[in-house]
Amino acid sequence: MKDIKELPKQFFITYYAKTHNGEEIKGGGKFITRKASAYKPNGVLGKMFVDKNGVDRFIYWDFDALNKKTNDFGDWRHATGQWSFKAI
DSSP, rough: OOOOOSSSSSSSEEEEEETTTTOOGGGGGEEEEEEEBBOOOTSSBBBEOTTTTTTTTEEEEEEEEEOTTTTEEEEEEEEEEEEEEEEE
């Protein structure tokens, strides 16, 4: 797993998602690509870790997500398993 601080400032992240907003995706899941950053615009750093079951997890800032609290774009998202990055 990469050090979170070594990631580009902004990137596209691609990973296999089984759920979206807490609901299962039909067909078992799909690959998604999102415009993202390890940092929230105010400077708060996300997290990259291995959970107690040995699953890689990455909490990142998703620029494409609609924030339900503020109704603005940008919210935290959670990738599990494997993912790939492409710098913007």
